[in-house]
Amino acid sequence: MTVRVGLVGAGAVGARHARTLAAFDDVELVGVCDPVPAAAGALAAELGVPAVADLDRLLRAGVDAVWLCVPPFAHGDPELAAVRAGVPFFVEKPLAADLPVARRVADAVAAAGLPTATGYHWRHLDTVERARQVLGGDRVRLVDVRWWGTTPPAAWWRREDRSGGQVVEQATHVLDLVRVLAGEVTEVVGAAAPSTREARDVPDATAAVLRFRSGAVGTASTSCVLPLPTAAGLDVAAAGVSVALTETSLRVGTAEGVEEVIPTVDARRAVDRAFVDVLSGRPRAPGLVDVAEALRTHHLACAVAEAARTGAAVRVGEP
Ligand SMILES: NC(=O)c1ccc[n+]([C@@H]2O[C@H](COP(=O)([O-])OP(=O)(O)OC[C@H]3O[C@@H](n4cnc5c(N)ncnc54)[C@H](O)[C@@H]3O)[C@@H](O)[C@H]2O)c1
Structure with a gap:
């Protein structure tokens, strides 16, 4: 079976998904669109597919799914248009810059019963599954999660109302893994170092303390003032075992010694493959995060961002 897909948003991550999808034997990329015609045109020309004027036309072209790779x-x-057309979609993280839009999308998807997938690709790393097994959830007592990096070049990234801020736009990847490895967070307190750059209202840094339903505690920190990416990942302490996880490495410490593990999975490809498999009627890969599950992570990220912004204790909402 050939799966016919369309792609919206021909930017950095849209180009990555389009190249991945175009390389699958069982996928036909029907067209790409972007409000900047030159962006759609360049990607379409590279892949030898049509540039399409807008999402409505893409949906009318008869697609089995759309990949929505637009900024927060x-x-x-776009999601509500796909739902109205009855077309399953893959959507990049975060679900939105804020909670209300994400909730509206999740409600519409649930009412329509449509298959969805999201860009939380770290969940496809075999090292994440290994970390989950060695930690055994309940034994986790402490988590330290970090996203320390640069200010990305996109103008939208620098404005909190456009990107959601660094916690919501970037640290969401690792906050998602906090949920996988240590369970749900119930409450957050935090503080922020305000921006020292005129063209950016995203804080220079944030720091938060997390309280877990299990009784465990954690810290979450971000910074975007560094000259190069410095740390994106999490450290976990559990009874008898420590885990240090990044996108490219896993270190497991026990009384027997330290084990270093390198992922054998290309998670960025795996996330696209997994959703194409769903669309083809094949079994769903356990790492695939649908909109409903992504909304839980978005609730956590929004709570961390709000706690940092306001200094108040914030309860993590539930979908
Ligand atoms: N999962 C990952 O590893 C990963 C990596 C990078 C980015 N992302 C996410 O992907 C999203 C896009 O990031 P990016 O780096 O590609 O950004 P980008 O700025 O490079 O590209 C965004 C594209 O979307 C287009 N666009 C803007 N408004 C639009 C609209 N209303 N409708 C359709 N298209 C629109 C822009 O013209 C641009 O071509 C962000 O949410 C980001 O968090 C995920």
């Missing part, structure tokens, strides 16, 4: 502020309308 642009969510809502």
Whole structure:
């Protein structure tokens, strides 16, 4: 079976998904669109597929699914258009720059019963599954999660109302893994170092303390003032075992010694493959995060961002 897909948003991550999808034997990339015609045109020309004027036309072209690779502020309308057309979609993280749009999308998806997938690709790393097994959830007592890096070049990234801020846009990847490895967070307190750059209102840094339902505690920190990416990952302490996880490495410490593990999975490819498999009627890979599950992570990220912004204790909402 050939799966016919369309792609919206021909930016950095849209180009990555389009190249991955175009390389699958069982996928036909029907077209790409972007409000900047030159962006759609360049990607379409590279892959030898049509540039399409807008999502409506893509949906009318008869697609089995669309990949929505738009910036955080642009969510809502594309997803609701796909739902109205009855077309399953893959959507990049975060679900939105804020909670209300993400909730509206999740409600519409649930009512329609449509298959969805999201760009939380770290969940496809075999090292994440290994970490989950060695930690055994309940024994986790402490988590330290970090995203320390640069200020990305996109203008939208620098404005909190456009990107959601660094916690919501970037640290969401590792906050998602906090949920996988240590369970749900119930409450967050935090503080932020305000921006020292005129063109950016995203804070220079944030720091938060997390309280877990299990009784465990954690810290979450971000910074975007560094000259190069420095740390994105999490350290976990559990009774008798420690775990240090990044996108490219896993270190497990026990009384027997330290084990270093390198992922054998290309998670960025695996996330696309997994959703194509769903669309083809094949079994669902356990790492695939649908919109409903992504909404839980978005609730956590929004709570961490709000706690840092306001200094108040924030309860993590539930979908
Ligand atoms: N999962 C990952 O590893 C990963 C990596 C990078 C980015 N992302 C996410 O992907 C999203 C896009 O990031 P990016 O780096 O590709 O950004 P980008 O700025 O490079 O590209 C965004 C593209 O979307 C287009 N666009 C803007 N508004 C639109 C709208 N209303 N409708 C349709 N298209 C619109 C822009 O013209 C641009 O071509 C972000 O949410 C980001 O968090 C995920």
